Amino acid sequence: MTALSRTPRAFAAVDTWVFDLDNTLYPHHVNLWQQVDARIRDFVANHLQVSPEEAFRIQKDYYRRYGTTMRGMMTEHGVVADDFLAYVHEIDHSPLQPNPEMGAAIARLPGRKLILTNGSRDHAASVLARLGIGHHFEAVFDIIAADLEPKPAEATYARFLKLHGVDPARAAMFEDLARNLVVPHRLGMTTVLVTPDGTTEVVREDWELEGRDAAHVDHVTDNLTGFLTRLAEDLRPA
Structure with a gap:
């Protein structure tokens, strides 16, 4: 302590x-969350049709302002939570x-x-x-x-x-x-x-x-x- x-x-x-x-x-x-982080970036890039670099910027901006990128994507772009969660948590837990x-x-x-x-x-x-x-x-x-x-x-x-x-x-x-x-x-x-x-x-x-x-x-x-x-x-x- x-x-x-x-x-x-x-x-x-x-x-x-x-x-x-x-x-x-x-x-x-x-660094398990690094896998989720990459999936979030890909989701943002695919949904908004932007480059990986721009998706990363948006991802981190929403994360800091809204608490999670998902909340930002829901608020700013009407993303369905279930779709986001299912995609970003498809990771290797091994x-x-x-x-x-x-x-x-x-x-x-x-x-x-x-x-x-x-x-x-x-x-x-x-x-x-x-x-x-x-x-x-x-x-x-x-x-x-x-x-x-x-x-x-x-x-x-x-x-x-x-x-x-x-x-x-x-x-x-x-x-x-x-x-x-x-x-x-x-x-x-x-x-x-x-x-x-x-x-x-x-x-x-x-x-x-x-x-x-x-x-x-x-x-x-x-x-x-x-x-x-x-x-x-x-x-x-x-």
């Missing part, structure tokens, strides 16, 4: 553990390897475990199956459950909390994007930013790696499995 210059929120009262999916439950350097150590640490955390992702339920199911940890989670709240409004929109967190009866003051949120922790922290959740471990090259925008020192980030880790293992040990009843 990374020590910050202020007092971070603790985990003693947490009974609900909320995890992002991509680049959070598996290491950034797997780079993901089973992670029984993470599964054991998640299982030892006291209380409920949920996933909150901007991806689709089918994509989440494929990722969790490859990691071998899906049975530890009570539910997956995906972009469809979010009424197609992605994180970091406040309404999405409100829908999630209401649907699953989560008290944010008793919940922790694990994310790889600091901006997606702003609202959870404001609502009272303990927040954890999962960063690349720095030993392997990752494909990310510069702004995606910012925010580790922000006031809304309580803890930072570049090794989620190790973090959860130590956390579960700390929370074990005496």
